[in-house]
Amino acid sequence: MMLQSQLLSVQELNGFGVGPVSITLAAGERLAVMGASGAGKSLLLRLLADLDPGEGKVTLAGEPRDAIAAACWRRRVMLVPAQAGWWASTVSGHFELSMMDTAVATAARLLLPPDIMKREIRVLSTGERQRLALVRALARQPEVLLLDEPTSGLDPAATEAVEALLVEWSRERKAIVMVTHDAMQAQRMAHRTFTMNRGRLMPA
Numbered sequence: 386m387m388l389q390s391q392l393l394s395v396q397e398l399n400g401f402g403v404g405p406v407s408i409t410l411a412a413g414e415r416l417a418v419m420g421a422s423g424a425g426k427s428l429l430l431r432l433l434a435d436l437d438p439g440e441g442k443v444t445l446a447g448e449p450r451d452a453i454a455a456a457c458w459r460r461r462v463m464l465v466p467a468q469a470g471w472w473a474s475t476v477s478g479h480f481e482l483s484m485m486d487t488a489v490a491t492a493a494r495l496l497l498p499p500d501i502m503k504r505e506i507r508v509l510s511t512g513e514r515q516r517l518a519l520v521r522a523l524a525r526q527p528e529v530l531l532l533d534e535p536t537s538g539l540d541p542a543a544t545e546a547v548e549a550l551l552v553e554w555s556r557e558r559k560a561i562v563m564v565t566h567d568a569m570q571a572q573r574m575a576h577r578t579f580t581m582n583r584g585r586l587m588p589a
C-alpha cells in the first residue's frame with residue numbers, strides 16, 4: 386500500500402513509566418504495540434492522547450502539541466481505553482444529533498443490535514460497550530485513534546467487523562496505534578508492530 390504524508394510525529398517522548406519513545410506515523414498507517422502486562426502500553430497511549438503529563442516533541446500534521454488546546458488535541462488524537470467511561474445513562478446520550486446517522490450506521494457495521502441507541506448503558510454487555518466506545522470515538526472524527534485492546538472481549542465475528550472497519554477508516558488519511566496481546570491480529574492489522582519493554586518501544 387502507498388502510505389501518505391506524516392501525520393503524527395513523536396520524538397523523545399518521556400512520561401511516567403514511558404520513554405524515551407520516538408515514532409512517526411504516516412497518514413493511513415496502522416501500528417500495533419504488543420508487550421508484557423505492565424510494560425507501559427496503556428501509559429504510552431495516555432501520553433500520546435495528552436491525558437498524562439509528558440515531555441518531548443510531538444506534532445500532529447506538523448502542528449506542535451503545545452500549540453493545540455488540550456481538549457482539541459484529545460479529540461484529534463483520541464484514546465479508546467480498554468474500559469471506556471460513560472457520562473450519560475443512555476447510549477443515545479453520548480451522541481449529538483448531528484452524529485446520530487453516522488453512529489447508527491457504524492454500530493450496524495460492528496454488529497451491534499439495531500435498537501442499541503435506545504438502550505441504557507447499564508444493560509449493555511462488555512462486548513457491546515467495547516464496540517460502542519469505538520462508535521462514539523469514530524463519530525467525533527479523530528485523525529489518530531489510540532486503541533487499547535479494542536477487541537479483547539469480542540467474539541470472532543465482531544472482531545472481524547471491528548478490524549475491517551478500522552482498516553477502512555484508517556485508509557482515509559487517518560492513523561491508528563493499537564495495543565493488542567494478539568500477535569495474529571497485529572499481523573492482520575498493522576503495517577508495523579512494536580514490542581514495549583519497560584516503557585520503551587522496539588521493533589517486534
Ligand SMILES: Nc1ncnc2c1ncn2[C@@H]1O[C@H](COP(=O)(O)OP(=O)(O)OP(=O)(O)O)[C@@H](O)[C@H]1O
Nearest residue numbers: 402420421422423424425426427428429564566581
Ligand atoms: N497512576 C499510576 N500510578 C502508579 N503506577 C501506575 C499508574 N498507572 C500505571 N501504573 C503502573 O505502570 C505500569 C504500566 O502500566 P500500563 O497500564 O501501561 O501497563 P500495560 O502494558 O498496558 O499492561 P496490560 O497489558 O496489563 O494492560 C504498571 O506496572 C502499572 O501498575
